[in-house]
Amino acid sequence: MAKPAKKLVIITEKILLKKVAQIIEESGASGYTVLETGGKGSRNVRSSGQPSVSDTKANVKFEVLTPDRDLAEKIADQIGMQFFLDFAGMIYICDAEVLYGQSFCGPEGC
Amino acid sequence: MAKPAKKLVIITEKILLKKVAQIIEESGASGYTVLETGGKGSRNVRSSGQPSVSDTKANVKFEVLTPDRDLAEKIADQIGMQFFLDFAGMIYICDAEVLYGQSFCGPEGC
Amino acid sequence: MAKPAKKLVIITEKILLKKVAQIIEESGASGYTVLETGGKGSRNVRSSGQPSVSDTKANVKFEVLTPDRDLAEKIADQIGMQFFLDFAGMIYICDAEVLYGQSFCGPEGC
């Protein structure tokens, strides 16, 4: 029953949580998983003034499984374009195979 | 020293944390890593009545590295069968290579 | 614009957070993402005496995207050598393609 899929990973500033989530939802992806992460990069700014306890919470990481690469790139482009000039962030994709996921459809359809 | 392996990822409701952990332990996997995540899917129910602060905590995500695909699928099937009719959840696998992990044995043995 | 890359994943005890981060930074990697995780393995010790609330916080997981395998292995070796005799930990790598990441350079340069 395994369905080949692409795993799209988006790491960016926590402050963009809602905006990125919305883009993913509108993109037609069947869902997403989001985690709080910390990290360091070229910019790594802490965009909130919140007294920052542990810096392991400054970023969010989205994982989106998409049936094909096109959808993944579409989402990536939208987010990259819109935010990554001004906000810290990174996007990459990996290969994956979905074993269970009722909301999920592989390229060859459900 | 790299050992080819499968990375099995299980995302489901937090309430199943202990049950899923037990299945993995009994399956003979050498270990697992678990994270608190949030997410959205076809069902995305919040199964706890706990005043939900940040929805980035409603789910758990298990990552299990297995020496071969069979073990991964065995675990996936057990969990998928037992829970995914009634609980939100998704399972997928990726390829990986283990560099260090004293508890870990690749297909060609330790 | 996708750039082939290696995703290096390091899971170890929270107490090593700073030391591992330093090794990665000095290694020349362009950045890293770190998460709090829990887990179970062959040793799984809780090295802090902190009253442990949820064991989903006892470990940390680093994800480092590197342009090539060599850098990944270099980091892995340093960490594995230095800590994994005495501390719980695991290291593995996966393939990935970076779509956006201003700090990131793939093998064929920026």
Place this chain on the structure above:
Amino acid sequence: MDFLGNFFMDFVKQLQSPTLSFLIGGMVIAALGSQLEIPEAICKIIIFMLLTKIGLTGGMAIRNSNLTEMVLPVIFSVALGILIVFIARYTLARMPRVKVVDALATGGLFGAVSGSTMAAALTILEEQNIRFEAWAGALYPFMDIPALVTAIVVANIYLNKQKLKEAAYAGEMESLSKQPVAAGDYSENYPRSRQEYLSKRNRSVNPRVKIWPIVKESLQGPALSAMLLGIALGIFARPDSVYKSFYDPLFRGLLSILMLVMGMEAWSRLGELRKVAQWYVVYSVVAPFVHGLIAFGLGLIAHYTTGFSLGGVVVLAVIAASSSDISGPPTLRAGIPSANPSAYIGASTAIGTPVAIGLCIPFFLGLAQTFGAH
């Protein structure tokens, strides 16, 4: 008339009480899209402290009070817990577009007790200087657990009956399952055929529900174990100093924060309710009053026979009217996995609790006062 008059006055007054006003405030700011967040860690410790305090009060009271006067209220509590589930079974479950298991889970949640609602009632009674037995809070588990157990047991008996038909039906579905429709409306009940097939197999395994594990799980839940801890310490230890210097003085303030959270939570859950049948809304508004009135009646019996105070009667009525919002849901989710949590949690948290706190507490208080007047 006179009754209605001062009842209305009381009602407005009580909406201004810290407890209720914070609840309303929470709903309002949530409705206005406030980004305010009370961290989960804070909610947890507040619940711990409230229930420990209630437990301590109860325990220290039990220490020096004859237990015989507790007998009747306890019996009534157990009876109510069970009764409420069956009320749901024969009312809500009969409604169109309401699945039986969902109705039973909802009944279980409304039969169970909300620690925060009870805390609110106790506080308001104190504010009004209305006497009630200090051990009244200890009635909680005696209504909570029977309700949850009954709901889970009845639901599983029902489900086992359904097995055969379902299995057959699943057979038909299998052939269709390749077609898009399978991913559509029914998909929650009938997902991909292989999973369905195998699942059915492994489902038909567990034949009968065991009661003890459910009881054990509820007793081990954070809310109840905090309360039982408090009771035990109240009876066997001498916690008076920390009680006076810590748990008691902070009680009202912490409650006000929790009320705020409850209000915000209620609003944020309203959305989930829209997805389910309208009847859940009707039930969540009516049931608290019905349950409360039955409890009030039984309470009066205890009042006239064994001298159960009128304040105690109000407490009994309110815990019957209340619906569990923190400890109940996980228990039900685990006990009746196939029930749709959006239905029962939505009904309880989004409507049941606000109604119980905002309307039932003032109502039963007014009722008791008019009885007290005669």
Place this chain on the structure above:
Amino acid sequence: MDFLGNFFMDFVKQLQSPTLSFLIGGMVIAALGSQLEIPEAICKIIIFMLLTKIGLTGGMAIRNSNLTEMVLPVIFSVALGILIVFIARYTLARMPRVKVVDALATGGLFGAVSGSTMAAALTILEEQNIRFEAWAGALYPFMDIPALVTAIVVANIYLNKQKLKEAAYAGEMESLSKQPVAAGDYSENYPRSRQEYLSKRNRSVNPRVKIWPIVKESLQGPALSAMLLGIALGIFARPDSVYKSFYDPLFRGLLSILMLVMGMEAWSRLGELRKVAQWYVVYSVVAPFVHGLIAFGLGLIAHYTTGFSLGGVVVLAVIAASSSDISGPPTLRAGIPSANPSAYIGASTAIGTPVAIGLCIPFFLGLAQTFGAH
């Protein structure tokens, strides 16, 4: 002389006050590399309780006080919020190596109000038994929001003007972008050409800023909505019991913890400042005094015309001197994405806040006392 004399005495005394000493303590232990951590959940609930308490005080005061005497201070607050941004526009923004948008964002942050600084001022005024209008805290939003709105609007107008030149410049860059340099210093402004190219396209879309969303967002922020909730409850409900038993008595203690956090945070942010132009340091030290003095002057007008208390004048001066450290930054980050947060957050948190709390509060207090003496 006499002024300087007792002013200096006051100053030292106030550094010993719990509020300031915890602030200094925080900076010291952070400088010594202490691993001490105050969990984020605790910071959040402290901020909630402080601002709710301030709101409650204000609300209960407003309930029974004629609003006419609030008019002038409110007008002055709004004026100050706007003025401060323009001050930054024509001073800081003119400095070498200071980007205009960064300067505007900084001005917005210094025009906005720091809840913790205000709380510190109110506490110290109480400790010194200096009378001030209980509603003084309610001036917060009237300065905070105009400042943020002005900064964001002015910045975006400026940016839209820049569009054309930039686009052209980007054109040139494109050809170079294959070369390593593109990844170098300029990369924040001019990243990989394709992204740049597309981004420009989709950037030039939003032409003009809408004000209401910004106002709404600030009002919905955790700090302000806690305060407004408090005000509303203070006016419409009877929260006196929880106020007396919970919010008021815990106020100072919780503030001391928050001061500690502010101190630690200030130190940890100093690093970020090094990355930006020195002028931010100069600005962050001077601006609080300038803003405060202007406010003090306006306050005196209100003092002599509508009898605004001298304590109230100090509060006005301090909130003008303060720079937002919790609610402001996210609003600005969203409203002026291209501004560099290290610049404005660093300036505000690392220097602005310590200066405002540690120097401005004692200074304006001394000032007021000398005025009071005459």
Place this chain on the structure above:
Amino acid sequence: MDFLGNFFMDFVKQLQSPTLSFLIGGMVIAALGSQLEIPEAICKIIIFMLLTKIGLTGGMAIRNSNLTEMVLPVIFSVALGILIVFIARYTLARMPRVKVVDALATGGLFGAVSGSTMAAALTILEEQNIRFEAWAGALYPFMDIPALVTAIVVANIYLNKQKLKEAAYAGEMESLSKQPVAAGDYSENYPRSRQEYLSKRNRSVNPRVKIWPIVKESLQGPALSAMLLGIALGIFARPDSVYKSFYDPLFRGLLSILMLVMGMEAWSRLGELRKVAQWYVVYSVVAPFVHGLIAFGLGLIAHYTTGFSLGGVVVLAVIAASSSDISGPPTLRAGIPSANPSAYIGASTAIGTPVAIGLCIPFFLGLAQTFGAH
């Protein structure tokens, strides 16, 4: 007889004290599998407040007390911290199946001080109205740090000695390492040959331990820096108002919650102990009494020579009997990486702390009272 009599009475009475009863309660509910959780954020802030309060008390006391009377107790504290490690070296380390480094780490942890145990002792002394020097709590670091330093230094000297043999032994292992056995029991000490080989190389690098970093790290730990902050503020600032309104009144209540956590934690750690040699159990039960008695003896010397109060003697005995549960473990984990944390943390948290709080405090209190009687 008379002694035993009232000692036993005291003992039972004290088990009923809030402090101890919550500790026992925690163990009981953990044993009963309660799902109750006190969030980590809460534990952290409680520890912060307890130690800050103890620090403040000490600091304010030191301000107006001649320091000469502190000299002897301080010297004894340092001596005890060092002595306790060597006791472990020549008793526990000699036992079968006990690795020397594990024994040294355990000794270090039992020589170090538990903030919660000390807080419990101070509270109980107050409850019993037994006088003690307000600065007694300030003895903490003088025993804590020497113990940790000694343990780490001695352990590393020992390890460096072992290097050669080990390296040789590793050589033999290498050949075997391809075989399954290598993954088996020994694997913790001798993992995959390549890793082993390289590790040995890079291990043999660090030849001698530096003491200052260890001292620095302990001083920077959350517990100690909170306490030192409190002391500093107590001496140099005027924190009296927040002390009276916040840190002092909340002390006992917060302690009761922490005791609950300690109890739960103790139970949950028992499992880890099973994995290690039985001797750790024996040690954890006996050592606290031995250490406490030595300290009690030394304390009496100070009592008769420099008039150290009997209450102070009890405090000295209890901090000697206590074993660090929060700040010590990370320091040791980093300082002696090859020591098995399950051994020393298990011994300290699962048995050492409950014994120290539940048995040693009442015991030394009773002892002091009988001395006081004469």
